[in-house]
Amino acid sequence: MAAFIQSVLENFASFFSWENLSMVFSDPANWGIILTLVILEGLLSADNALVLAVMVRHLPKEQQKKALFYGIIGAYIFRFIAIGVGTYLVKITWVKVAGGLYLLWIALSNLFSLEFKLARVGGIPLIPYIGRKEEQEEQVEGKAYGFWRTVLAVELMDIAFSIDSVLAAFGVSEQVWVLFVGGLLGVLMMRGVAQVFLKLIERFPELEKAAFILIVIIGVKMIAAAFGFHVSHTLFFGLLIAVFLGTMVYSTLKKNKHNETHTSV
Numbered sequence: 001m002a003a004f005i006q007s008v009l010e011n012f013a014s015f016f017s018w019e020n021l022s023m024v025f026s027d028p029a030n031w032g033i034i035l036t037l038v039i040l041e042g043l044l045s046a047d048n049a050l051v052l053a054v055m056v057r058h059l060p061k062e063q064q065k066k067a068l069f070y071g072i073i074g075a076y077i078f079r080f081i082a083i084g085v086g087t088y089l090v091k092i093t094w095v096k097v098a099g100g101l102y103l104l105w106i107a108l109s110n111l112f113s114l115e116f117k118l119a120r121v122g123g124i125p126l127i128p129y130i131g132r133k134e135e136q137e138e139q140v141e142g143k144a145y146g147f148w149r150t151v152l153a154v155e156l157m158d159i160a161f162s163i164d165s166v167l168a169a170f171g172v173s174e175q176v177w178v179l180f181v182g183g184l185l186g187v188l189m190m191r192g193v194a195q196v197f198l199k200l201i202e203r204f205p206e207l208e209k210a211a212f213i214l215i216v217i218i219g220v221k222m223i224a225a226a227f228g229f230h231v232s233h234t235l236f237f238g239l240l241i242a243v244f245l246g247t248m249v250y251s252t253l254k255k256n257k258h259n260e261t262h263t264s265v
Contacts, residue, residue, distance in 0.1 A: 029233045033173045036240055037182030041165055043201070043211035052157060056150055063147050071154035076184065078159050082166045083179045090170045096226035099167050103219030107212040171218035172236075206254070210247035214240060 052071065056064045089095045109115060112132070119127040169179045201207050217239055221231050 030173075030175065030178050032233065032237050033175075033178050034182045034185070036172060036237070037169055037179075038185045039244070040168060040211060040214055041182070041185075043207060052154055055153055055157065059147060059150060067147065067151050067154055070151045071158045074155035075158040079166060079184075080180065082163075083169075083176060086166065086170055087174055087176055087179070090174055093226045096222055099170060100219045100221075100223035100226065103168060103171060103215050103222065107215035107219065110212045111209060111216075168215055168218050171222035204248045204251040206247045206251040207244075210243055213243050213247075217243070 052068060056067045059067060090099065114130050115133045117129055117131045119129055166179075169182055173179060173182075217236075221236065224231060
């Protein structure tokens with residue numbers, strides 16, 4: 001326990017170390033990792049920004065901005081704590097494996113519309129199994145809470161959105177400042193330029209699925225690292241770029257083919 005607390009305190013202390021900071025930002029590979037985290041965050045959280053907007057829309061305009069601002073502060077505090085503690089935990093083999101498997105489940109469940117269900121035995125739901133999600137229209141209703149209850153709801157939603165993002169970040173890097181800067185920019189991305197990513201996804205719809213393919217790659221990388229197989233930055237970034245650019249090319253060709261079909265008809 002003492003070793004755990006000491007390690008966590010050392011991680012937090014490294015946030016304020018100029019030597020660590022300068023080493024991180026002088027390495028081009030780290031900037032590539034930060035850019036990867038920002039893009040991934042932007043793709044995964046574009047819709048989340050709309051959910052948060054719905055949650056605060058019952059408030060007056062001025063209070064809406066305050067509620068979202070307090071939500072950002074809560075998201076930063078959560079990430080600061082999660083990264084400080086997580087950089088210690090992620091060194092434990094079973095934690096890496098569990099984290100990688102969780103990322104694979106998040107990605108595959110979204111790609112193939114899967115969810116855990118319970119089969120009934122004698123009318124009682126007892127046996128767990130994986131099945132396809134039932135098609136239903138999901139709606140997020142903004143309940144007319146008071147200001148501080150709305151702030152609390154936004155904080156909790158921010159934390160829920162952050163868990164998957166933080167875990168995916170650990171699959172990419174274990175350097176505290178790299179993760180923190182990537183996460184910091186990612187939260188700003190969700191609030192500030194969510195519309196840009198929504199338009200990007202609208203133009204290339206398959207990018208939404210590509211984000212989960214990237215999560216699969218990160219999950220596999222995380223599990224491989226747990227057993228001593230380290231993927232080079234060159235191969236990792238090459239795969240990410242190939243998926244990202246390949247998806248945009250595929251989406252463009254698919255859209256052109258669709259337009260040609262409709263034109264010929």
